[in-house]
Amino acid sequence: MQTLLLLAVLSQVATTPGTKALTQERKPFNWSDGQRSYPLWKSAVLIAEPSPTPALREAIFSAEPKAELIVDRPTMRVWKVRDADALLARVAELRPVFHDSRAGLGRFRVPLALVCGNERLVKPWAEVLSGSGGACLPDFWYSPVLR
Numbered sequence: 001m002q003t004l005l006l007l008a009v010l011s012q013v014a015t016t017p018g019t020k021a022l023t024q025e026r027k028p029f030n031w032s033d034g035q036r037s038y039p040l041w042k043s044a045v046l047i048a049e050p051s052p053t054p055a056l057r058e059a060i061f062s063a064e065p066k067a068e069l070i071v072d073r074p075t076m077r078v079w080k081v082r083d084a085d086a087l088l089a090r091v092a093e094l095r096p097v098f099h100d101s102r103a104g105l106g107r108f109r110v111p112l113a114l115v116c117g118n119e120r121l122v123k124p125w126a127e128v129l130s131g132s133g134g135a136c137l138p139d140f141w142y143s144p145v146l147r
Contacts, residue, residue: 029098029126031111032133040129041104046070046097047084048110049077050141056093063090076110076141095125109140 028039049056057077060067064081071078078097081087088094097108111128114121116136123131132138 026102028102029129031129031138033137034133034135037133038100040098040100040109041102042084043097043099043104043108044084045080045082046108047079047081047087048095048097048141049079049093050095050110050112051075052077056091059091060087060094063087071143073144078108078110078143108143111138112141113139115139 026041026044028041030037030039032038047060049060052072052074060079060081064079064087066082068080069077070080084096088096095110095112097110099108100106111125112122114123114128114131114136115138120139128138
C-alpha cells in the first residue's frame with residue numbers, strides 16, 4: 001500500500017527541466033601581460049566593494065538582505081550573494097570577483113585599474129581586462145591568504 005502511494009505521488013512530480021540550467025557554462029574573460037593571454041572566470045556569487053562605505057554596505061543589504069561578508073579590509077570588502085550579476089547591475093560602484101580557474105577555486109582577484117607606463121588609471125572592470133597588454137597592465141586586488 002505504501003509503495004503504491006509513493007508511486008502515485010512520484011508520478012505527479014514534473015520531470016522536465018526548468019528554463020534555467022543548474023550549471024551554466026561560463027566563458028572566460030581574458031587579460032594580457034603583453035606576451036601571453038590569461039583566462040579569468042567571473043564568480044556567480046561573489047562581489048567586491050572597493051573603498052567600502054556605510055552607504056554602499058546599506059545598498060548591498062537593501063538589494064540582497066542575506067549578503068554574507070567574507071573579506072573585510074579597509075580598502076576592500078568581498079560579499080557572497082545569491083546572484084552577483086544582478087547586484088552588479090543594481091549597484092554601479094561594485095566590482096566582479098574573478099577566479100583563475102573555471103571551477104572558481106583558490107585565490108580570487110578584482111580588476112581595479114590599468115597601469116600604463118607610470119600612470120595608474122582607474123577604469124571600469126571590462127576596460128581593465130580588455131585594455132591590458134602592450135604598454136598597459138591590469139592592476140588587480142588579490143584576496144588575502146587566510147590561514
